[in-house]
Amino acid sequence: ACTATMEKTTLMSPPLLPGNRNITEEEVRRILNLLPGSRRASNGVIVDNGDGTSYHITGFITSDPEMADVENLHLAYATKHEIIRLRELRTAHDYLLRVRLEAIAASPRAVRTFRKRRAQFEERGRRWTLTDYYNAQNIDAKRYVSRLSRPLQRIVKSIPYGLAPINEVNAVARRTMLGDVVMVAENLRYFFYFMNIAMYGPYSEIRTDDCIDAAIIALRIMRGSESFDFDLDPRATLPAQIEREIQSKTGRQMEFTFGHEFAHLLEGHLVDRLGSDDLRVYSHECEFAADCRAVLAAGSDHETKRTLARGAFDVLLYLHFLEVSARAGLLRSYSDGVTHPLPLERIGRLKAALNKRYLPPPGEIEASEDAIDTMVESVTKRVDVSGRPDLLSFYGSLYLPTFTDRMKTDRIEF
Incomplete structure:
Protein backbone atom coordinates (compact mmCIF):
# COMPACT_ATOMS: atom_id res chain seq x y z
CA ALA A 1 0.00 0.00 0.00
CA CYS A 2 1.05 3.60 -0.44
CA THR A 3 2.83 5.20 2.47
CA ALA A 4 0.78 8.13 3.72
CA THR A 5 0.84 10.83 6.35
CA MET A 6 -1.88 13.34 7.12
CA GLU A 7 -1.80 16.75 8.70
CA LYS A 8 -0.88 16.35 12.37
CA THR A 9 -2.13 19.78 13.40
CA THR A 10 -4.93 22.17 12.64
CA LEU A 11 -3.37 25.58 12.18
CA MET A 12 -5.14 28.43 13.94
CA SER A 13 -4.18 32.08 14.30
CA PRO A 14 -1.51 31.85 17.02
CA PRO A 15 -0.59 34.61 19.44
CA LEU A 16 2.90 34.58 17.90
CA LEU A 17 2.50 34.43 14.14
CA PRO A 18 5.13 33.49 11.55
CA GLY A 19 6.88 36.67 10.59
CA ASN A 20 10.10 38.18 9.41
CA ARG A 21 12.33 36.80 12.20
CA ASN A 22 12.94 33.12 12.90
CA ILE A 23 12.55 31.86 16.43
CA THR A 24 15.84 31.46 18.31
CA GLU A 25 16.98 28.39 20.25
CA GLU A 26 16.74 30.37 23.50
CA GLU A 27 13.13 31.27 22.73
CA VAL A 28 12.35 27.64 21.89
CA ARG A 29 13.65 26.50 25.30
CA ARG A 30 11.72 29.24 27.06
CA ILE A 31 8.43 28.27 25.41
CA LEU A 32 9.02 24.58 26.15
CA ASN A 33 9.49 25.46 29.83
CA LEU A 34 6.57 27.88 30.10
CA LEU A 35 3.82 26.21 28.07
CA PRO A 36 2.50 22.76 29.05
CA GLY A 37 1.97 20.43 26.12
CA SER A 38 4.52 22.17 23.93
CA ARG A 39 6.87 20.11 21.72
CA ARG A 40 9.98 20.89 19.78
CA ALA A 41 9.36 20.98 16.02
CA SER A 42 11.86 20.78 13.19
CA ASN A 43 11.46 24.54 13.02
CA GLY A 44 10.12 26.20 16.18
CA VAL A 45 7.63 24.84 18.69
CA ILE A 46 4.24 23.11 18.50
CA VAL A 47 1.85 24.00 21.32
CA ASP A 48 -1.08 21.59 21.74
CA ASN A 49 -4.35 23.14 22.87
CA GLY A 50 -5.89 19.93 24.19
CA ASP A 51 -8.81 20.08 21.75
CA GLY A 52 -7.17 18.56 18.68
CA THR A 53 -5.75 21.86 17.48
CA SER A 54 -2.33 23.39 17.98
CA TYR A 55 -0.17 26.41 17.36
CA HIS A 56 3.02 26.09 15.33
CA ILE A 57 5.30 28.95 16.36
CA THR A 58 8.15 29.47 13.90
CA GLY A 59 9.01 33.13 14.31
CA PHE A 60 7.96 36.59 15.36
CA ILE A 61 6.80 39.70 13.63
CA THR A 62 8.67 42.91 14.05
CA SER A 63 5.78 45.28 13.65
CA ASP A 64 6.33 48.17 11.27
CA PRO A 65 4.17 51.15 12.30
CA GLU A 66 3.89 52.25 8.67
CA MET A 67 2.14 49.01 7.74
CA ALA A 68 -1.20 47.45 8.61
CA ASP A 69 -1.27 44.23 10.65
CA VAL A 70 -2.06 42.09 7.61
CA GLU A 71 0.78 43.73 5.70
CA ASN A 72 3.19 42.91 8.51
CA LEU A 73 2.27 39.24 8.13
CA HIS A 74 3.51 39.29 4.54
CA LEU A 75 7.03 40.24 5.64
CA ALA A 76 7.88 36.54 6.00
CA TYR A 77 7.97 36.13 2.22
CA ALA A 78 7.92 39.61 0.64
CA THR A 79 9.74 42.88 1.21
CA LYS A 80 8.22 46.03 2.62
CA HIS A 81 8.67 47.75 -0.73
CA GLU A 82 6.76 44.97 -2.54
CA ILE A 83 3.94 45.00 0.01
CA ILE A 84 3.49 48.77 -0.11
CA ARG A 85 3.70 48.69 -3.89
CA LEU A 86 0.54 46.56 -3.94
CA ARG A 87 -1.55 49.19 -2.19
CA GLU A 88 -2.16 50.63 -5.64
CA LEU A 89 -1.70 48.36 -8.65
CA ARG A 90 -0.25 50.19 -11.62
CA THR A 91 1.15 47.55 -13.98
CA ALA A 92 0.69 43.91 -14.97
CA HIS A 93 3.87 43.18 -12.98
CA ASP A 94 2.02 44.42 -9.88
CA TYR A 95 -0.88 42.16 -10.80
CA LEU A 96 1.37 39.07 -10.98
CA LEU A 97 3.08 40.00 -7.71
CA ARG A 98 -0.30 40.31 -5.99
CA VAL A 99 -1.43 36.91 -7.29
CA ARG A 100 1.72 35.32 -5.91
CA LEU A 101 1.57 37.07 -2.54
CA GLU A 102 -2.11 36.34 -1.96
CA ALA A 103 -1.67 32.68 -2.91
CA ILE A 104 1.13 32.30 -0.34
CA ALA A 105 -0.82 34.14 2.35
CA ALA A 106 -3.82 31.83 1.87
CA SER A 107 -1.81 28.66 2.62
CA PRO A 108 0.10 27.95 5.87
CA ARG A 109 2.02 25.27 3.95
CA ALA A 110 3.07 27.80 1.36
CA VAL A 111 4.22 30.16 4.11
CA ARG A 112 6.41 27.41 5.58
CA THR A 113 7.77 26.56 2.15
CA PHE A 114 8.64 30.16 1.36
CA ARG A 115 10.35 30.67 4.70
CA LYS A 116 12.70 27.84 3.74
CA ARG A 117 13.10 29.17 0.21
CA ARG A 118 13.97 32.58 1.57
CA ALA A 119 16.53 31.16 4.01
CA GLN A 120 18.23 29.18 1.22
CA PHE A 121 18.14 32.19 -1.10
CA GLU A 122 19.80 34.42 1.48
CA GLU A 123 22.34 31.76 2.45
CA ARG A 124 23.69 32.10 -1.08
CA GLY A 125 24.37 35.76 -0.39
CA ARG A 126 21.40 37.12 -2.33
CA ARG A 127 19.05 39.82 -1.12
CA TRP A 128 15.55 38.39 -0.97
CA THR A 129 12.58 39.78 -2.79
CA LEU A 130 9.68 37.65 -3.95
CA THR A 131 10.12 39.05 -7.45
CA ASP A 132 13.84 38.18 -7.58
CA TYR A 133 13.12 34.69 -6.34
CA TYR A 134 10.66 34.02 -9.14
CA ASN A 135 12.94 35.60 -11.71
CA ALA A 136 15.54 33.03 -10.69
CA GLN A 137 12.98 30.23 -11.14
CA ASN A 138 12.07 31.28 -14.69
CA ILE A 139 14.64 28.96 -16.27
CA ASP A 140 12.24 26.95 -18.45
CA ALA A 141 10.35 30.02 -19.65
CA LYS A 142 13.53 31.96 -20.38
CA ARG A 143 14.99 29.01 -22.27
CA TYR A 144 11.93 28.95 -24.48
CA VAL A 145 12.03 32.71 -25.04
CA SER A 146 15.70 32.47 -26.02
CA ARG A 147 14.68 30.15 -28.88
CA LEU A 148 12.35 32.75 -30.42
CA SER A 149 13.33 35.22 -33.10
CA ARG A 150 14.32 38.64 -31.80
CA PRO A 151 11.07 40.35 -32.88
CA LEU A 152 9.05 37.70 -31.03
CA GLN A 153 11.35 37.94 -28.02
CA ARG A 154 10.64 41.66 -27.76
CA ILE A 155 6.89 41.00 -27.70
CA VAL A 156 7.10 38.28 -25.05
CA LYS A 157 9.57 40.17 -22.87
CA SER A 158 7.20 43.13 -22.74
CA ILE A 159 4.85 41.24 -20.43
CA PRO A 160 5.34 39.64 -17.00
CA TYR A 161 5.48 35.86 -17.03
CA GLY A 162 6.47 33.05 -14.70
CA LEU A 163 5.44 30.57 -12.04
CA ALA A 164 2.92 31.27 -9.28
CA PRO A 165 1.92 29.17 -6.23
CA ILE A 166 -1.76 29.23 -7.18
Missing part, protein backbone atom coordinates in the same frame (compact mmCIF):
# COMPACT_ATOMS: atom_id res chain seq x y z
CA ASN A 167 -4.11 26.40 -6.23
CA GLU A 168 -5.48 25.83 -9.72
CA VAL A 169 -3.00 23.51 -11.44
CA ASN A 170 -3.10 25.24 -14.78
CA ALA A 171 -1.35 27.64 -17.13
CA VAL A 172 -2.97 30.80 -18.42
CA ALA A 173 -2.34 33.76 -20.68
CA ARG A 174 -4.62 36.45 -19.27
CA ARG A 175 -5.62 39.93 -20.34
CA THR A 176 -6.14 42.16 -17.31
CA MET A 177 -7.02 45.83 -16.96
CA LEU A 178 -3.33 46.39 -16.23
CA GLY A 179 -2.00 44.45 -19.19
CA ASP A 180 -1.30 40.91 -20.39
CA VAL A 181 0.30 38.31 -18.12
CA VAL A 182 1.30 34.65 -18.43
CA MET A 183 1.17 32.46 -15.31
CA VAL A 184 1.93 28.77 -14.80
CA ALA A 185 1.03 27.09 -11.52
CA GLU A 186 4.06 25.75 -9.67
CA ASN A 187 2.25 22.50 -8.97
CA LEU A 188 1.96 21.87 -12.71
CA ARG A 189 5.70 21.28 -12.76
CA TYR A 190 5.34 18.76 -9.91
CA PHE A 191 2.48 17.11 -11.81
CA PHE A 192 4.73 16.66 -14.86
CA TYR A 193 7.58 15.43 -12.65
CA PHE A 194 5.58 12.62 -11.05
CA MET A 195 3.88 11.72 -14.34
CA ASN A 196 7.34 11.33 -15.86
CA ILE A 197 8.27 8.92 -13.09
CA ALA A 198 5.01 7.04 -13.66
CA MET A 199 5.32 6.75 -17.45
CA TYR A 200 9.08 6.76 -18.04
CA GLY A 201 10.06 5.01 -14.81
CA PRO A 202 9.93 1.49 -16.29
CA TYR A 203 12.66 2.47 -18.78
CA SER A 204 14.87 3.45 -15.83
CA GLU A 205 14.14 0.22 -13.93
CA ILE A 206 11.90 1.98 -11.40
CA ARG A 207 9.62 -0.59 -9.80
CA THR A 208 6.02 -0.82 -10.99
CA ASP A 209 4.68 -0.02 -7.49
CA ASP A 210 6.67 3.21 -7.41
CA CYS A 211 5.39 4.16 -10.87
CA ILE A 212 1.80 3.60 -9.76
CA ASP A 213 2.36 5.62 -6.59
CA ALA A 214 3.88 8.42 -8.69
CA ALA A 215 0.71 8.46 -10.83
CA ILE A 216 -1.38 8.64 -7.65
CA ILE A 217 0.67 11.60 -6.39
CA ALA A 218 0.16 13.29 -9.78
CA LEU A 219 -3.60 12.80 -9.47
CA ARG A 220 -3.56 14.11 -5.91
CA ILE A 221 -1.71 17.22 -7.09
CA MET A 222 -4.45 17.85 -9.63
CA ARG A 223 -7.13 17.28 -6.98
CA GLY A 224 -5.39 19.73 -4.61
CA SER A 225 -4.99 17.15 -1.84
CA GLU A 226 -1.21 16.71 -2.05
CA SER A 227 0.20 19.38 0.22
CA PHE A 228 2.29 22.18 -1.26
CA ASP A 229 5.52 21.45 0.58
CA PHE A 230 7.76 19.56 -1.83
CA ASP A 231 10.70 21.77 -0.80
CA LEU A 232 10.24 20.53 2.76
CA ASP A 233 9.24 16.93 2.00
CA PRO A 234 10.19 15.84 -1.55
CA ARG A 235 8.36 12.46 -1.44
CA ALA A 236 11.28 10.64 -3.07
CA THR A 237 15.04 10.85 -3.55
CA LEU A 238 15.82 9.31 -6.91
CA PRO A 239 19.28 8.16 -8.01
CA ALA A 240 21.17 11.12 -9.47
CA GLN A 241 21.16 9.92 -13.10
CA ILE A 242 17.44 9.09 -13.05
CA GLU A 243 16.69 12.44 -11.39
CA ARG A 244 18.54 14.28 -14.16
CA GLU A 245 16.61 12.41 -16.84
CA ILE A 246 13.24 13.06 -15.17
CA GLN A 247 14.06 16.75 -14.64
CA SER A 248 15.16 17.08 -18.27
CA LYS A 249 11.82 15.72 -19.48
CA THR A 250 9.97 17.97 -17.03
CA GLY A 251 11.90 20.98 -18.32
CA ARG A 252 10.94 20.41 -21.95
CA GLN A 253 7.29 19.94 -20.93
CA MET A 254 7.38 23.23 -19.04
CA GLU A 255 9.00 24.89 -22.07
CA PHE A 256 6.11 23.78 -24.25
CA THR A 257 3.60 24.89 -21.60
CA PHE A 258 5.03 28.40 -21.53
CA GLY A 259 5.37 28.34 -25.31
CA HIS A 260 1.70 27.44 -25.67
CA GLU A 261 0.66 30.41 -23.51
CA PHE A 262 3.07 32.76 -25.29
CA ALA A 263 1.57 31.55 -28.57
CA HIS A 264 -1.86 32.76 -27.45
CA LEU A 265 -0.27 36.18 -27.01
CA LEU A 266 1.59 36.09 -30.31
CA GLU A 267 -1.45 34.81 -32.22
CA GLY A 268 -3.64 37.63 -30.89
CA HIS A 269 -5.94 35.31 -28.93
CA LEU A 270 -6.09 37.51 -25.82
CA VAL A 271 -9.26 39.34 -26.74
CA ASP A 272 -12.68 39.43 -25.14
CA ARG A 273 -14.79 36.91 -27.01
CA LEU A 274 -17.46 36.43 -24.35
CA GLY A 275 -20.89 36.48 -25.90
CA SER A 276 -19.65 35.38 -29.31
CA ASP A 277 -21.77 32.66 -30.89
CA ASP A 278 -18.67 30.85 -32.16
CA LEU A 279 -16.86 30.80 -28.78
CA ARG A 280 -16.45 27.01 -28.80
CA VAL A 281 -15.14 26.78 -32.35
CA TYR A 282 -12.97 29.85 -31.88
CA SER A 283 -11.49 28.52 -28.64
CA HIS A 284 -10.77 25.07 -30.07
CA GLU A 285 -9.01 26.55 -33.08
CA CYS A 286 -7.03 28.82 -30.77
CA GLU A 287 -5.79 25.81 -28.80
CA PHE A 288 -4.81 23.93 -31.95
CA ALA A 289 -3.00 27.00 -33.28
CA ALA A 290 -1.19 27.63 -29.98
CA ASP A 291 0.03 24.02 -29.81
CA CYS A 292 1.48 24.27 -33.31
CA ARG A 293 2.93 27.78 -32.92
CA ALA A 294 4.62 26.82 -29.64
CA VAL A 295 6.66 24.18 -31.44
CA LEU A 296 7.29 25.84 -34.78
CA ALA A 297 8.13 29.34 -33.50
CA ALA A 298 11.01 28.15 -31.34
CA GLY A 299 14.47 27.63 -32.78
CA SER A 300 15.71 27.26 -36.33
CA ASP A 301 17.26 23.82 -35.96
CA HIS A 302 15.39 20.57 -36.33
CA GLU A 303 16.58 19.09 -33.02
CA THR A 304 15.08 21.97 -31.01
CA LYS A 305 11.72 21.52 -32.70
CA ARG A 306 11.89 17.75 -32.24
CA THR A 307 12.60 18.20 -28.53
CA LEU A 308 9.76 20.67 -28.06
CA ALA A 309 7.41 18.43 -30.02
CA ARG A 310 8.26 15.55 -27.69
CA GLY A 311 7.48 17.81 -24.73
CA ALA A 312 4.21 18.82 -26.36
CA PHE A 313 3.10 15.23 -26.94
CA ASP A 314 4.03 14.34 -23.33
CA VAL A 315 1.92 17.20 -22.00
CA LEU A 316 -1.07 16.26 -24.14
CA LEU A 317 -0.73 12.58 -23.22
CA TYR A 318 -0.70 13.51 -19.54
CA LEU A 319 -3.83 15.58 -20.07
CA HIS A 320 -5.31 12.46 -21.68
CA PHE A 321 -4.35 10.56 -18.51
CA LEU A 322 -6.45 13.05 -16.54
CA GLU A 323 -9.32 12.62 -19.00
CA VAL A 324 -9.25 8.82 -18.66
CA SER A 325 -8.88 9.10 -14.87
CA ALA A 326 -11.96 11.30 -14.71
CA ARG A 327 -13.95 8.75 -16.70
CA ALA A 328 -12.76 6.08 -14.24
CA GLY A 329 -14.01 8.15 -11.29
CA LEU A 330 -10.52 8.94 -9.97
CA LEU A 331 -10.83 12.64 -10.66
CA ARG A 332 -13.64 15.10 -10.73
CA SER A 333 -14.79 16.04 -14.22
CA TYR A 334 -11.70 17.32 -15.98
CA SER A 335 -12.62 18.06 -19.59
CA ASP A 336 -13.43 21.64 -20.53
CA GLY A 337 -15.24 21.07 -23.79
CA VAL A 338 -16.11 24.75 -24.23
CA THR A 339 -12.61 26.20 -24.49
CA HIS A 340 -10.35 23.16 -24.91
CA PRO A 341 -10.64 20.23 -27.33
CA LEU A 342 -9.96 16.72 -26.07
CA PRO A 343 -6.24 15.96 -25.65
CA LEU A 344 -6.32 13.21 -28.29
CA GLU A 345 -7.83 15.68 -30.75
CA ARG A 346 -4.98 18.08 -30.01
CA ILE A 347 -2.45 15.28 -30.52
CA GLY A 348 -3.98 14.41 -33.86
CA ARG A 349 -4.00 18.01 -35.08
CA LEU A 350 -0.42 18.59 -33.93
CA LYS A 351 0.82 15.42 -35.64
CA ALA A 352 -0.87 16.53 -38.85
CA ALA A 353 0.63 20.03 -38.66
CA LEU A 354 4.25 19.08 -37.94
CA ASN A 355 6.91 17.93 -40.35
CA LYS A 356 7.41 14.16 -39.99
CA ARG A 357 11.00 14.72 -38.91
CA TYR A 358 9.69 16.31 -35.68
CA LEU A 359 7.41 13.40 -34.78
CA PRO A 360 8.22 10.46 -32.49
CA PRO A 361 8.84 7.09 -34.15
CA PRO A 362 5.72 5.51 -35.70
CA GLY A 363 3.48 3.84 -33.14
CA GLU A 364 5.13 5.44 -30.10
CA ILE A 365 2.28 7.80 -29.26
CA GLU A 366 -0.28 5.03 -29.72
CA ALA A 367 1.76 2.82 -27.39
CA SER A 368 1.78 5.65 -24.84
CA GLU A 369 -2.01 5.91 -25.05
CA ASP A 370 -2.26 2.19 -24.28
CA ALA A 371 0.19 2.59 -21.40
CA ILE A 372 -1.98 5.36 -19.96
CA ASP A 373 -5.06 3.12 -20.07
CA THR A 374 -3.08 0.44 -18.25
CA MET A 375 -1.83 2.92 -15.66
CA VAL A 376 -5.35 4.16 -14.90
CA GLU A 377 -6.44 0.55 -14.39
CA SER A 378 -3.48 -0.02 -12.04
CA VAL A 379 -4.23 3.13 -10.05
CA THR A 380 -7.88 2.09 -9.73
CA LYS A 381 -6.83 -1.30 -8.36
CA ARG A 382 -4.34 0.28 -5.96
CA VAL A 383 -7.01 2.60 -4.56
CA ASP A 384 -9.45 -0.31 -4.20
CA VAL A 385 -7.01 -2.53 -2.26
CA SER A 386 -5.36 0.23 -0.21
CA GLY A 387 -7.94 0.11 2.56
CA ARG A 388 -8.18 3.88 2.35
CA PRO A 389 -11.24 5.17 0.52
CA ASP A 390 -9.77 8.67 0.92
CA LEU A 391 -6.42 7.76 -0.64
CA LEU A 392 -6.84 10.36 -3.38
CA SER A 393 -8.58 13.00 -1.30
CA PHE A 394 -6.99 13.28 2.16
CA TYR A 395 -4.80 16.34 2.62
CA GLY A 396 -1.19 15.41 3.28
CA SER A 397 1.59 13.49 1.55
CA LEU A 398 2.23 10.22 -0.26
CA TYR A 399 5.69 8.78 -0.83
CA LEU A 400 7.43 6.49 -3.30
CA PRO A 401 8.33 3.62 -0.92
CA THR A 402 11.51 2.48 -2.68
CA PHE A 403 12.98 5.99 -2.63
CA THR A 404 11.90 7.05 0.87
CA ASP A 405 13.46 5.43 3.91
CA ARG A 406 10.43 6.01 6.15
CA MET A 407 7.31 8.09 6.68
CA LYS A 408 8.12 11.45 8.23
CA THR A 409 6.11 13.30 10.85
CA ASP A 410 4.87 16.63 9.64
CA ARG A 411 6.34 19.65 11.48
CA ILE A 412 8.29 17.41 13.87
CA GLU A 413 10.78 16.22 11.25
CA PHE A 414 10.27 18.70 8.41
